[in-house]
Structures are given as C-alpha cells and as structure tokens.
Amino acid sequence: MVSIANPPFTIDEFERLPGHERYELVDGELVERKMSWESSHVAMRAGRILATFVDARRLGFVSGADNGMQLVPGDRTTLRYADVSFTERSRVPGGRPSELGHQQGPPDLAVEVVSPNDLASEVAGKVELYLSSGVRLVWVIYPDRRIVHVYRPGGPDSRLSGDDILDGEDVVPGFRVPITDLWAEPLG
Numbered sequence: 001m002v003s004i005a006n007p008p009f010t011i012d013e014f015e016r017l018p019g020h021e022r023y024e025l026v027d028g029e030l031v032e033r034k035m036s037w038e039s040s041h042v043a044m045r046a047g048r049i050l051a052t053f054v055d056a057r058r059l060g061f062v063s064g065a066d067n068g069m070q071l072v073p074g075d076r077t078t079l080r081y082a083d084v085s086f087t088e089r090s091r092v093p094g095g096r097p098s099e100l101g102h103q104q105g106p107p108d109l110a111v112e113v114v115s116p117n118d119l120a121s122e123v124a125g126k127v128e129l130y131l132s133s134g135v136r137l138v139w140v141i142y143p144d145r146r147i148v149h150v151y152r153p154g155g156p157d158s159r160l161s162g163d164d165i166l167d168g169e170d171v172v173p174g175f176r177v178p179i180t181d182l183w184a185e186p187l188g
Helices: 011-016 037-057 120-132 179-183
Strands: 023-026 029-032 060-064 068-070 084-088 109-113 137-142 147-151 158-161 165-167 176-178
Touching (some): 011 023, 037 060, 037 084, 037 109, 037 137, 109 120, 120 147
Parallel strands (some): 109 137
Antiparallel strands (some): 084 109, 147 158
16 A cells, blocks of 8 residues: 555545545555556456345445445545445435445455555555445455455354355355355356
8 A cells, every 4th residue: 555645635626636546545645556467357257246136136236436435424534445345225325326426335245356566554444444344255365376264243254275165154044155256267
C-alpha cells in the first residue's frame, strides 16, 4: 500500500478527484490499489461463481472491486473496496443498489484476493476493519499459494487448501465450492 501525501480528504472530495478509482480512502488519505493480473483473474472467477449462485436464489447483490463501501456510518474519511462483496437483499434499502454513489454500510461477505504487492499487515488491517464494522464473513484468497483464509467475527479463523470446500455458512446459505474452482484453468 503506497500512501500519497495530501491534505485529508472526505469521501465527497475523494469521489470528485479525477482517477480516484485507482485508490481507496483511508483516514482521509489516498492509498493506491494494486492488483496483479492473476489476482484480478481469481477475483473475477470468485465473483462470477458467487454471483451465479446468489442470483439464481435472489439472495442479494454481489459487487466487484469498483464498489466503494463506507463501512462505518458517519465516517466520512474512509471508503474501502473489497475485490468481491455480497450484501443480503433485506439489507439493501429499496431492494436494489443505489444508482448513485457508494455503498452505505458493510457488506455481509467481503472477499480479498492478495496480490504480490500486498503487505501482510495491510491485509490483516483490512480484515480487522471489515470484521469490526459488521462484515459477517471474510475470505482472503492467496492465488500464488492456492489457499483461502476464512475469518468470522469472534473467530474461529480457518485455512483452506487442497480439495477443501469454501462454504458460505449462514451468510450465503447453501453456497459450497471447491477452492480449486477459484484457479481452474480456462476452458479451451
């Protein structure tokens, strides 16, 4: 994470900045978002697999890395972006996402796909923020090591590898997929 020196920004100021899509806003500071080709590919696969399941059951909304989230109501200095997120339909005002602006409040599930440029402390800090703001389940995917860490508020945390199954638990009921599906080779 590379922080760019600047005066503190509010979310409104941040969203008006040209090129703000390449950054997150953390405590008023711009923080560059970096993603490798592989991590982007894995995030897209995870999002597609999750969205296919969620959409077929009309459970809610799956968003990609371009969905800014104001995790803590009233916090006007932090806007984070999960690589993939899911929010239950019942928690979305009016039953559909807003056409304008960013998501107000935390999603139910946040998915982070770790890139070679990500520092462990930054990933841990983001997971901690997610859980403390009300995210009910966090998946951190490590494509290079072919593992997934699963975090829940109050624990226990778990580590999946090999032929383990990624489970949506009570957050995305019925969702179960082998983690190997996240990095399967394209058909062809």
